[in-house]
Amino acid sequence: MNIGATSCSVARNLARFKLITFDVTDTLLKFSRPPEVQYALAARQHGCTEINEQALARSFRSHFKRMARSYPNFGKRSKDWVWWWRTLVINIFRDSHDHIDEIMIHEVAEQLIENYKTRDCWTEVHLASEVMKIARIHCKQIGIISNFDPRLNTILEVMSLPKVDFVLTSYDADSQKPDRKIFDIALKQCTTQVYPHEALHIGNSPKQDYIGAKHAGWSSVLVNVTKETEREFSFNPEINPKHIFKTFDDFTQALKSEQIIWE
Template sequence: MSYRKKRPSKKKKKVKRDFCGDPFRMTSSSASYRAIFFDAGGTLLKPQPSVGEVYARVAEKYDMSVDHQEVERVFRQKFTQRDHAAASLSHTTPKEEKAWWHSLVLEVFQTVTMVKNFEPFFEELYDLFARGEVWTVYPEVFAMLASLKEKKMILGVVSNWDTRLPQICDQLKLASFFDFIIASVAVGVAKPEAGIFKLALERAGVRKHEALHVGDSIENDYLGAKRAGLDAVLIHREAGEPPQVPFIRSLSELLTWSKRTPAD
């Protein structure tokens, strides 16, 4: 009788997985991609002055005196609740998009003050946010985009926004950096639905594994892109506890980005 030595069993390496159950692809840098897609609000640009300050300034004209810090606090709370819960259909037609904002702003002001003259107030506010004068670009954005264009990267904007987004990007001197700008209302599909990411891939002329999507919403940007088969990273500028997904603190990190997890 012969005895065979037992071969030691190989231990399987544990692979950290994201929320979608797919292992993180270990990407060395942005050079591994041919295209990068960006969310707009909270990623490339933000209101300036703050939402609360703009709302309070316009409200004063319509006999509503409010504290801009309280408006800002309530706005962020209500926006987050609605953005997480809203069906993507809320951002797919001009009528639905405007109705979504009308309902949000009304709820904010019903929370902080006695509402007066709301309809003309909202119309002025809605028109105001179509202009570049109340938006500003994050400090690192222009240098980052210029560097990516030098690397011959295909760049696109993929945002839950109305048809005014290209106009705003143009006024802020952003539009020239991008090969295309996709606003959900203009194309009839919104994040986190896979269709808007597939459209971006078609516009860029690249395959799923060749594209990275960057945004500030875990649900709409990170998970939406991952479910559509793209790679994704969250832009998380706030201090405090980091998110449980790969993230960056500044868009300039994209130039030499390797996946960053909460343990790093």
């Protein structure tokens, strides 16, 4: 493929945008190990040898949903994010392993809160950095919009992702995707005027990322699509199938070789 023509194609596809933002979890970064494996590893490091990872997984799913419902946005308006994660971990272990010493559970919780700031718990999604660099070359501003707690800046730094102009977490914004408010706040982070139709959001969640951005007047694409994600958008008329890409490689190829219609 002609490199000059490729560059022109990308420029045309991104010409309308002054801002491109990215989701983080399962978009730019993913867990290096499933949570139940990470939790079990931390527990074993504290001397807990009889750990059932399947029980941890079941407990994680139920308690995470319960905490998110009872204390939205990592406890932003009721407690704080450290309390939220500590309580979640403690409840998971109490529910799944009642033989573990209470003091030890608290120690494991504190360790996990710190561990998830490090490279040990994260890995970069294939081609994530390349797509961010493409966005930087062809657009004026790049940002992060993520339903996350304040550890995100530290995580992005230790993972050595390309620099962005701003990082907006749901905790700091006091608003979670798909709420329009967080997308409106993102526009205010820009150093020059950016209107909603001049912004593109890239993420992996049909509801939080794609539909959230579209309802805010933005353009959006879905990347790194899983079978579970496919079930979410398969019957949703709000999602344009031409804006869905299974991998970043598929997305970059489309940018370089196709005309993407954003409406």
